[in-house]
Amino acid sequence: NTSELASHELASHELASHDRTTFNPTTEHLTFAARVAWRNAARCVGRGYWPALAVRDLRHISEPQQVFRELQRHLRQAWNGGRIRSTISVFGPGVRILNDQLIRYAGYPDGLGDPQNRRLTAELTALGWSPPVQRSDFDVLPVAIETGGRTQLFEWQADDVQEVAIVHPEVGDLGLRWHALPVISNMELRFAGLTYACAPFNGWYMETEIGARNLADQGRYDRLPELAQRLGLDTARERSLWRDRALVELNRAVLHSFDAAGVRLDDHHSLTRQFVAFEERERAAGRRVNGQWDWLIPPLSPATTPVWARSYREDRELTPGFFHSRRSAF
Amino acid sequence: NTSELASHELASHELASHDRTTFNPTTEHLTFAARVAWRNAARCVGRGYWPALAVRDLRHISEPQQVFRELQRHLRQAWNGGRIRSTISVFGPGVRILNDQLIRYAGYPDGLGDPQNRRLTAELTALGWSPPVQRSDFDVLPVAIETGGRTQLFEWQADDVQEVAIVHPEVGDLGLRWHALPVISNMELRFAGLTYACAPFNGWYMETEIGARNLADQGRYDRLPELAQRLGLDTARERSLWRDRALVELNRAVLHSFDAAGVRLDDHHSLTRQFVAFEERERAAGRRVNGQWDWLIPPLSPATTPVWARSYREDRELTPGFFHSRRSAF
Ligand code: HEM
Numbered sequence: 001n002t003s004e005l006a007s008h009e010l011a012s013h014e015l016a017s018h019d020r021t022t023f024n025p026t027t028e029h030l031t032f033a034a035r036v037a038w039r040n041a042a043r044c045v046g047r048g049y050w051p052a053l054a055v056r057d058l059r060h061i062s063e064p065q066q067v068f069r070e071l072q073r074h075l076r077q078a079w080n081g082g083r084i085r086s087t088i089s090v091f092g093p094g095v096r097i098l099n100d101q102l103i104r105y106a107g108y109p110d111g112l113g114d115p116q117n118r119r120l121t122a123e124l125t126a127l128g129w130s131p132p133v134q135r136s137d138f139d140v141l142p143v144a145i146e147t148g149g150r151t152q153l154f155e156w157q158a159d160d161v162q163e164v165a166i167v168h169p170e171v172g173d174l175g176l177r178w179h180a181l182p183v184i185s186n187m188e189l190r191f192a193g194l195t196y197a198c199a200p201f202n203g204w205y206m207e208t209e210i211g212a213r214n215l216a217d218q219g220r221y222d223r224l225p226e227l228a229q230r231l232g233l234d235t236a237r238e239r240s241l242w243r244d245r246a247l248v249e250l251n252r253a254v255l256h257s258f259d260a261a262g263v264r265l266d267d268h269h270s271l272t273r274q275f276v277a278f279e280e281r282e283r284a285a286g287r288r289v290n291g292q293w294d295w296l297i298p299p300l301s302p303a304t305t306p307v308w309a310r311s312y313r314e315d316r317e318l319t320p321g322f323f324h325s326r327r328s329a330f
Numbered sequence: 331n332t333s334e335l336a337s338h339e340l341a342s343h344e345l346a347s348h349d350r351t352t353f354n355p356t357t358e359h360l361t362f363a364a365r366v367a368w369r370n371a372a373r374c375v376g377r378g379y380w381p382a383l384a385v386r387d388l389r390h391i392s393e394p395q396q397v398f399r400e401l402q403r404h405l406r407q408a409w410n411g412g413r414i415r416s417t418i419s420v421f422g423p424g425v426r427i428l429n430d431q432l433i434r435y436a437g438y439p440d441g442l443g444d445p446q447n448r449r450l451t452a453e454l455t456a457l458g459w460s461p462p463v464q465r466s467d468f469d470v471l472p473v474a475i476e477t478g479g480r481t482q483l484f485e486w487q488a489d490d491v492q493e494v495a496i497v498h499p500e501v502g503d504l505g506l507r508w509h510a511l512p513v514i515s516n517m518e519l520r521f522a523g524l525t526y527a528c529a530p531f532n533g534w535y536m537e538t539e540i541g542a543r544n545l546a547d548q549g550r551y552d553r554l555p556e557l558a559q560r561l562g563l564d565t566a567r568e569r570s571l572w573r574d575r576a577l578v579e580l581n582r583a584v585l586h587s588f589d590a591a592g593v594r595l596d597d598h599h600s601l602t603r604q605f606v607a608f609e610e611r612e613r614a615a616g617r618r619v620n621g622q623w624d625w626l627i628p629p630l631s632p633a634t635t636p637v638w639a640r641s642y643r644e645d646r647e648l649t650p651g652f653f654h655s656r657r658s659a660f
């Protein structure tokens with residue numbers, strides 16, 4: 001692809017020839033750097049789509065109210081009626097989002113909600129958030145935007161957050177739901193010595209993230225026992241493999257529900273195959289693939305996918321890249 | 331456990347005080363060293379049972395015909411009518427087994443049998459083995475014993491090799507089988523500067539080794555498509571998760587068949603839980619657990635097991651230990 005190569009030449013040349021302290025990337029630079037940061041993300045199995053990342057250059061925006069308005073726009077543009085677009089919004093200096101993802105469900109001390117978000121929920125509550133009067137397992141948390149040592153909370157509007165009810169094709173409604181957009185909001189984009197601390201990005205989900213982790217993990221929604229009961233499985237003996245059977249059915253339900261709702265979501269077989277094709281394109285282009293095997297294998301039937309038998313090496317310093325900031329708490 | 335501690339003191343003291351070139355361990359030393367080698371095996375999730383390893387001190391035996399007779403005895407004692415006993419046989423110097431496991435099924439160029447064993451099958455054929463006239467998917471290979479640069483083949487007798495026919499509890503006979511004993515025969519036992527190149531050992535199987543790898547892998551028996559057909563699954567679309575469903579059913583069939591035949595086999599849920607208990611005992615005893623995450627997680631629903639969320643470090647030089655010799659071809 002010549003335009004990408006041309007853009008690459010441009011970027012390396014320009015990035016190298018500028019003084020780091022005064023360098024102000026053009027939107028074209030930024031766009032290319034964000035895409036390459038994705039391409040370099042060692043843990044991401046969705047990287048085959050990297051050239052299609054939509055980059056919103058919002059480096060002139062740091063004021064919390066404006067940031068929030070642009071986050072709402074991000075959600076709308078990325079949602080795109082279900083045909084989700086991979087999108088990143090790069091904000092100006094001095095601003096940071098506390099939440100690890102833009103959409104997160106509250107986790108309450110009594111067990112309701114997402115246990116993984118208990119600390120985040122407590123922190124947001126300390127900052128002034130009140131849970132709804134009728135608490136549920138799926139109460140969307142506000143987003144906390146920090147500027148100049150001050151943190152402000154913003155509540156999503158109802159149509160900002162798109163969700164899918166989880167229905168099993170044979171068992172029926174499981175009383176579960178999940179949001180359509182995973183928007184990681186606590187990683188920093190770094191390249192050419194620059195750091196963008198507020199640069200939330202999203203792709204779409206792989207079904208196992210929802211069906212084999214978020215709704216299944218014992219430290220998350222832990223819904224395998226309930227589903228196994230509804231499926232009539234023998235939960236008294238591990239050797240009935242009721243966990244494994246319920247797990248597959250939960251993932252089928254996630255796929256079925258997102259498909260029925262017309263919301264983009266990849267299955268782990270197709271996505272890992274695409275990932276291996278991406279690896280081959282990268283090698284053909286003379287680039288080494290950065291990778292972390294334990295994150296790239298899916299948590300469902302991993303040995304049936306082509307990543308299982310491959311090996312990967314990780315360069316933890318590779319830039320452009322996305323990094324967990326030492327400051328972020330979640 | 332005082333007797334184990336006493337034995338430990340003895341071993342470390344004795345091993346340290348002897349000149350490596352003249353040191354000749356007692357049977358008690360050897361027994362303890364072999365058990366600790368198992369305890370140190372970074373890839374083994376069955377290590378909770380390490381104190382129960384039966385050690386056969388056969389260091390006076392190196393003559394091929396005698397070695398083979400003792401291998402037959404090993405199989406019989408380890409088999410124990412289905413209540414499998416973890417067993418190691420330590421032979422004398424100058425002898426080596428070519429096969430990576432004592433029981434292996436031939437892999438033929440036309441696709442019949444176990445594709446993983448094609449090279450081994452070719453080598454054994456070059457050494458004089460003839461496949462049966464009626465070749466099948468489960469032809470047991472002879473064992474090749476090398477001494478002094480000369481290799482001799484030995485055929486197992488019918489009752490040396492115990493096998494289980496794989497029957498699914500609802501679908502019925504799958505036309506598959508597997509042997510009951512995994513006996514690794516190409517790893518060296520090393521401790522106190524000594525190397526025992528011929529020291530085959532066995533435990534029993536974890537069901538996923540057979541159901542999620544040997545019979546399922548595309549590079550092995552590749553039987554998921556056939557089983558999916560018999561289950562009436564939609565194999566035209568990955569999103570039906572037919573691979574994942576067939577995989578669970580194949581593992582259920584393995585568990586069901588071994589249980590029905592009264593042959594010991596662990597499921598991956600119970601075994602990983604036992605492994606974590608072993609880790610805790612080790613830490614309580616002040617020992618670091620040697621581990622390799624990518625081998626310890628099972629290939630079926632790994633995130634539902636307690637090893638998934640843990641992390642492990644590996645010391646590749648740790649002795650006593652089992653090592654893949656640089657000389658072994660398989
Ligand atoms: C297009 C659809 C996408 C899919 C299906 C996808 C898939 C995944 C999956 C399954 C993970 C592992 C998540 C986990 O286990 O917690 C992951 C991690 C990651 N992805 Fe992607 N991804 C997509 C888009 C993106 C985009 C657009 C970016 C950035 C521009 C990105 C960057 C990352 C990074 C940095 C991680 C590691 C996160 C961490 O360290 O916590 N991905 N991705």
Ligand code: HEM
Pocket residue numbers: 364367368371373374375376377379383416417418514517531532533534535536539596601625652
């Ligand atoms: C008692 C039942 C046992 C179970 C259920 C068990 C389970 C396992 C499993 C699942 C693996 C990974 C195999 C693979 O993926 O190819 C493994 C590897 C291993 N086990 Fe065990 N094991 C048992 C007994 C033993 C014994 C008795 C020893 C030695 C005395 C042993 C030493 C090892 C070693 C050295 C490996 C690594 C093999 C390699 O590098 O290829 N295990 N075990």
